[in-house]
Amino acid sequence: MTPPAVAKLSSVTKLLRDLVALPSVNPAFWPDDPERTGEERVATYLADLARKQGLEVSRQAVLPGRKNLLVRLKPSGKVGRRIILSPHLDVVPAEDKQFTPLVKNGRLHGRGSCDTKGSVAAFFHALLELSKDKNRPNETEILFVGLVDEEHCQSGSRVFGERGPRGDLAIAGEPTQLQVVTAHKGNLWLCLETRGKAAHGATPHLGKSAIHAMARITNLLLTEYVEQLKRRDHLLLGHPSINVGIIKGGSQTNVVPERCSIEVDRRTIPGETEASVLAEIHRLLKKHRLPSTTIVESRGVPCLSLETDPNLPVIQQFLKAAKRRKPHGVDYFTDASPIAMGGTPAIVFGPGDIAQAHSADEWVDLKQLDQAVDVTLRFLREQP
Ligand SMILES: [Zn+2]
Numbered sequence: 001m002t003p004p005a006v007a008k009l010s011s012v013t014k015l016l017r018d019l020v021a022l023p024s025v026n027p028a029f030w031p032d033d034p035e036r037t038g039e040e041r042v043a044t045y046l047a048d049l050a051r052k053q054g055l056e057v058s059r060q061a062v063l064p065g066r067k068n069l070l071v072r073l074k075p076s077g078k079v080g081r082r083i084i085l086s087p088h089l090d091v092v093p094a095e096d097k098q099f100t101p102l103v104k105n106g107r108l109h110g111r112g113s114c115d116t117k118g119s120v121a122a123f124f125h126a127l128l129e130l131s132k133d134k135n136r137p138n139e140t141e142i143l144f145v146g147l148v149d150e151e152h153c154q155s156g157s158r159v160f161g162e163r164g165p166r167g168d169l170a171i172a173g174e175p176t177q178l179q180v181v182t183a184h185k186g187n188l189w190l191c192l193e194t195r196g197k198a199a200h201g202a203t204p205h206l207g208k209s210a211i212h213a214m215a216r217i218t219n220l221l222l223t224e225y226v227e228q229l230k231r232r233d234h235l236l237l238g239h240p241s242i243n244v245g246i247i248k249g250g251s252q253t254n255v256v257p258e259r260c261s262i263e264v265d266r267r268t269i270p271g272e273t274e275a276s277v278l279a280e281i282h283r284l285l286k287k288h289r290l291p292s293t294t295i296v297e298s299r300g301v302p303c304l305s306l307e308t309d310p311n312l313p314v315i316q317q318f319l320k321a322a323k324r325r326k327p328h329g330v331d332y333f334t335d336a337s338p339i340a341m342g343g344t345p346a347i348v349f350g351p352g353d354i355a356q357a358h359s360a361d362e363w364v365d366l367k368q369l370d371q372a373v374d375v376t377l378r379f380l381r382e383q384p
Helices: 009-021 041-054 115-133 155-163 210-222 224-230 274-287 311-321 334-340 364-379
Strands: 055-061 066-074 083-089 102-103 107-109 140-146 167-175 179-183 186-195 241-249 260-266 294-297 328-330 344-348 361-364
Touching: 009 041, 009 107, 009 115, 009 364, 041 055, 041 115, 041 140, 041 361, 055 155, 055 361, 066 115, 066 224, 066 344, 083 115, 083 364, 102 294, 102 311, 107 179, 115 140, 115 167, 115 186, 115 364, 140 344, 155 334, 167 311, 179 334, 186 210, 210 241, 224 241, 224 274, 274 294, 311 364, 334 344, 361 364
Parallel strands: 083 140, 083 167, 167 344, 179 328
Antiparallel strands: 055 066, 066 140, 102 107, 107 361, 179 344, 186 260, 186 294, 241 260
16 A cells, blocks of 8 residues: 655755754743753754854853854855844744644644744755855855844844844844835833822822822823824834733722832834833823823833835845835834844844744744745845
């Protein structure tokens, strides 16, 4: 009897399958689980592959036990240009079964398959292919950077942006469905606190309710302020947004609340800064004569919006390689922003759909995975 036909897996699919089978959950989510957390297993695996191919491997310390992986394909001549391929190696938590990759109906299922080991596999495979090619660029250095900690604080890209070498272009890998993303929103986490005066619940007129003040502020932020934000418009990103994610206040049912706080997620567009956002919220509260409120940024790391000029020749070249006429914008924050802050023009690109990222059944379309390799190779081969 002949066995059932099994579709032959391409080498990039096999690479992705191996990467998904190496759990690399960000330790910030599972602090005491070394078997399934940390980027080191994935980094070691890729480093071994790179060394076998004669590529230069180095590491960049980021956090205790966590290092970015740098793999360099040097040009035959002097370095005149540098292209950085920078996907992240960490993933979000998942059920155990998601660490066993499954190839079915043209898809590869498993944690990280689209966010963002699909990009890791596509970029790394393109790099290995190019290293075997005699006609590779002779002035352009290709630097693959496997970043740590994207899913928590983006510490990998922050350290790389600050201390790593600059490049002519960095491509952060994220599931953009092969769209070329040149702009994304920034992110501010704000904590607002109101103070009242405590009193017995039987005599509320003797106190001042911090909850009442905060209720009015929350209402204002979600009505008038939202309308104000809708009047701002960015060509690729639309308007900025606000979400009140947490409210906490009061201590007892029979006590007039002395304190109330809210935590706010404000997504910014280019041109908006932490200072401008704080100032406009203070102005709005003042206009409505709301009690003075402390507002503090609670994230502790800057998450600026990304806006890379799509008219840069290198971006035009990438758009052409990706067969896209126009660049795209996305709402979510990525490693491209900290890298761009370091002075390297950055874009976001990769196979898969963000809708499947972090989901209980994460998968990537294998045709898109192959196409991501083709686009990357087409672009790299065009380099001087
Ligand atoms: Zn990601």
